[in-house]
Amino acid sequence: MTSVDTLDQVSEILSHAEKKCVARGVRLTDKRKLVLSSLLQMNKAVSAYDIVDYCKKQLGEIVPAMSVYRILDFLQEQQLVHKLNLVNKYVACCEIACDHSHEVSQFLICSSCHKVKEIKLGKITEAELRRDVEEAGFKLVSPQLEINCLCEECVKASN
Secondary structure, eight states: OOOOOSHHHHHHHHHHHHHHHHHTTOOOOHHHHHHHHHHHHHOSOBOHHHHHHHHHHHHOOOOOHHHHHHHHHHHHHTTSEEEETTTTEEEEOTTTTOOSOOOOEEEEEETTTOOEEEEEOOHHHHHHHHHHHHHTTOOOSOOOEEEEEOOHHHHHHHO
16 A cells, blocks of 8 residues: 655656556546545554545535545556455555556555555465466456454554
8 A cells, every 4th residue: 555645645646647547548537537546644554434524524526436446456457556345445555656567466454444555475485376276176256365464553453
């Protein structure tokens, strides 16, 4: 997940995202930018309805939930957003502003506050994972891994 602290950082990341979309022959429309911007500013895993509420309360924009879902699908196809199946929520990709090819993501998801940390699997680990899956008689559909964790803040709060 991309962590941003300022609106300047959001603007810079959106600029990179727009360039990537143009290079792929697709448009990052104003509504798509709004949804991506919301994900960047919320800094945690969120649902489509969380995005609807954020857009309305924080940005003064009304975006229907069905539109948010379609936009999230588009952003996911463009590798700008990840869907976390473990919690059925979304996060912005931590590599939007990078120009290199992406490695397989592994997500550490706090089960309490839904904070997410995106880390990368090395190429060797991905190859080993694929081999182990095939040896077990399965076909790997997605190498994305999601691990249920507790972040440091939630661990401290529970003590």
